[in-house]
Amino acid sequence: xxxxxxxxxxxxxxxxxxxxxxxxxxxxxxxxxxxxxxxxxxxxxxxxxxxxxxxxxxxxxxxxxxxxxxxxxxxxxxxxxxxxxxxxxxxxxxxxxxxxxxxxxxxxxxxxxxxxxxxxxxxxxxxxxxxxxxxxxxxxxxxxxxxxxxxxxxxxxxxxxxxxxxxxxxxxxxxxxxxxxxxxxxxxxxxxxxxxxxxxxxxxxxxxxxxxxxxxxxxxxxxxxxxxxxxxxxxxxxxxxxxxxxxxxxxxxxxxxxxxxxxxxxxxxxxxxxxxxxxxxxxxxxxxxxxxxxxxxxxxxxxxxxxxxxxxxxxxxxxxxxxxxxxxxxxxxxxxxxxxxx
Numbered sequence: 001x002x003x004x005x006x007x008x009x010x011x012x013x014x015x016x017x018x019x020x021x022x023x024x025x026x027x028x029x030x031x032x033x034x035x036x037x038x039x040x041x042x043x044x045x046x047x048x049x050x051x052x053x054x055x056x057x058x059x060x061x062x063x064x065x066x067x068x069x070x071x072x073x074x075x076x077x078x079x080x081x082x083x084x085x086x087x088x089x090x091x092x093x094x095x096x097x098x099x100x101x102x103x104x105x106x107x108x109x110x111x112x113x114x115x116x117x118x119x120x121x122x123x124x125x126x127x128x129x130x131x132x133x134x135x136x137x138x139x140x141x142x143x144x145x146x147x148x149x150x151x152x153x154x155x156x157x158x159x160x161x162x163x164x165x166x167x168x169x170x171x172x173x174x175x176x177x178x179x180x181x182x183x184x185x186x187x188x189x190x191x192x193x194x195x196x197x198x199x200x201x202x203x204x205x206x207x208x209x210x211x212x213x214x215x216x217x218x219x220x221x222x223x224x225x226x227x228x229x230x231x232x233x234x235x236x237x238x239x240x241x242x243x244x245x246x247x248x249x250x251x252x253x254x255x256x257x258x259x260x261x262x263x264x265x266x267x268x269x270x271x272x273x274x275x276x277x278x279x280x281x282x283x284x285x286x287x288x289x290x291x292x293x294x295x296x297x298x299x300x301x302x303x304x305x306x307x308x309x310x311x312x313x314x315x316x317x318x319x320x321x322x323x324x325x326x327x328x329x330x331x332x333x334x335x336x337x338x339x340x341x342x
Contacts, residue, residue, distance in 0.1 A: 012024040012025070012028065012070075012071065013027055013028055013053060013056040013057060013060055013070065013071050013072075014049075014052060014053065014056035014071065016052070016191075017049040017052050017053055017056070018049075018179060018183050018184075018187050018210065019048070019049075019177070019178075019179030019180060019183045019184075019210070020048065020049055020053065020176050020177070020179075022175075022177075023042070023044075023053060023174050023175065023176050024053065026174050027040075027053065027056075027057050027174060028070040028071075030057075030172075031057075031060050031061070031070045032070050036061065036121070036152060037152070037171070037172040038144070038147035038151065038152060038153065038170075039144050039147070039152070039153040039154075039155070039170055039171040039172065040057075040152070040153075040154050040155070040171055040172045040173075040174055041129070041154075041155045041156075041157065041160070041163070041168060041171035041172070041173050041174065042054055042154065042155070042156045042157075042174045042176060043130075043156070043157045043158065043159075043160045043173070043174070043175060043176070044158070044175055044176030044177060044178075045158060045176070045177075045178055045207075045208065045209060046158055046209055046211065046212070047206070047209030047210055047211025047212045047213075047215075048176045048177065048178065048179055048208070048209060048210060048211070049176060049210065050156040050157075050176055051092075051125070051127055051156055053174075053176070054125045054154045054156055055082065055090075055092075055125065056071070056072065057123075057154065058082065058087075058090045058121075058123040058125065058152075058154070059072035059074075059078070059079055059082050059090075060072045061119075061120065061121040061123060061152065062078045062082070062087075062089065062090070062119040062120060062121055062123070063076055063078055063079055064076045064077070064078055065079070078118075078119060087119075088116075088117040088118065088119075089116045089117055089118065089119040089121065089122045089123065090119075090122075090123045090125070091108075091111070091123070091124055091125070092125045092127060093108065093124060093125065093126045093127065094127050094128070095127070095128050095131045098131065099131050099132065099133050099136070100126060100128070100129065100131055100132040100133065100136050101133055101135075101136050102133065102135045102136045102139055104136065105132075105136045105139040105140050106139065108124055108140075108143075109139070109142075109143055112124070112143065112148050112151050113148070116150065120150060121150050121151070121152055122148075122150060122151045122152070123151075123152045123153075123154065124151070124152070124153050124154070125154045125155075125156070126140075126153065126154070126155045126156070127156050128156065128157065128158075129155035129156060129157045129163055129167075130157035130158060130159045130160070130162035130163050131162075132163070132164075134164065137163065137164040137167050138164065140153075140167060141164065141166055141167050141170070144167065144170040144171075145170065153171075155167075155171060160173075177208075178207070178208025178209070179208050179209070179210055180208070181203045181204055181208070182203075184202075184203040184206060184208075184210055184213050185199045185200060185203035187210065187213075188202065188203060188213060188214075188217060192214065192217065194217050197289055197290055198217055198223070199217075200287070200289050201223075201226075201287060201288060201289060201290065202216045202217050202223075204269060204287035205226065205262075205265065205266060205269055205287060207265060222262075225259075225262075225263075225266075226266050226288075227291075229263050229266045229267060229270075230266065230267075230270050230288065230291065232247060232251075233267055233270065233338055233339075234294070234298060236335065236338070236339040237301065237339060237341065238339070238341050239339055241336065244335050244336055244339045245332055245335070245336070247335060248328075248331040248332045248334070248335035248336075249328070249331075249332075251263065251331055251335075252327050252328045252331050256327075260321065260327065261318070261321075264314055264317060264318050264321075267314055267338075268311060268314045268315070268318075269287045269288065270288060270295075271307055271310045271311050271314070272287065272311065273286045273287055273288050273291075273295045274295055274298055274299040274302065274307050275299070275304065275307040275308065275311070277295050277296050277299035278299040278300070278302070278304055278307060279304060301342070302342050303342050306342040309337075310337070310338055313334055313337045313338060314334065314338075317330050317331070317333075317334045
């Protein structure tokens with residue numbers, strides 16, 4: 001149904017993708033109005049549904065059973081082929097090791113020159129397009145400047161500014177955002193059968209990423225890592241410098257990349273929980289609900305100013321690591337600051 005030329009918000013491409021109503025309506029409008037761009041760029045944080053939405057758009061374009069709807073029926077031959085990963089006219093290009101390289105783009109250019117097998121649209125999805133080499137991006141640009149008929153290129157990326165600006169300029173931009181905590185908690189409870197306690201914990205700690213929340217709920221080792229991270233910092237309060245630095249060195253040796261990001265995120269939410277217990281005492285906002293008694297007890301060991309200061313230390317450490325500072329030095333300074341008594 002249309003309202004004043006816009007798609008009814010109830011008409012979405014994929015009901016399983018939550019928190020992305022704007023992006024879904026934008027793509028649905030393209031289908032409803034039959035104004036399909038030759039290239040679209042879906043960009044936003046990790047784990048918010050970019051690839052799923054790209055595939056849903058591809059499915060809707062080639063679905064033979066959707067009638068007047070904007071969403072794919074899921075049961076026609078085209079939908080079944082796409083769901084199985086065997087659709088001859090919908091292809092996903094993934095980074096080869098670390099990048100999307102020139103050879104992958106050359107293969108694409110050769111393939112798009114052929115007629116589609118059975119569908120109205122040929123769709124190429126470039127996942128992690130922000131990892132495309134400059135040579136590959138320049139090669140892709142040539143085909144974007146003179147695209148074949150009935151061919152759609154969908155790029156997905158986290159960092160828009162890592163993509164060649166001339167490539168970006170030839171794409172319809174569709175931005176996806178972080179998903180609200182309440183939305184993720186509801187999703188985990190109602191669609192994935194996660195316990196109320198775990199749904200609360202992971203919906204906070206995932207940082208707005210549905211993918212991260214689902215991974216944490218399915219991988220018990222991640223939750224065990226959360227508990228270990230919190231306990232490690234609790235045990236260091238007031239300890240001698242050598243012991244604090246030894247703990248920081250252990251984290252540096254065993255926690256790298258995304259795991260280190262998650263580690264610092266866990267610490268920030270622990271001190272946030274302490275701040276809540278120390279001030280507003282709204283226990284419905286505590287993330288680590290399974291450690292509520294510990295949070296209440298620890299909150300009395302710090303002043304409000306001390307807790308805010310510790311949160312700033314963690315945020316500064318995250319900023320420094322994002323700027324490629326030495327992880328070892330950053331963790332040393334952070335652990336010394338967090339372990340000091342008020």
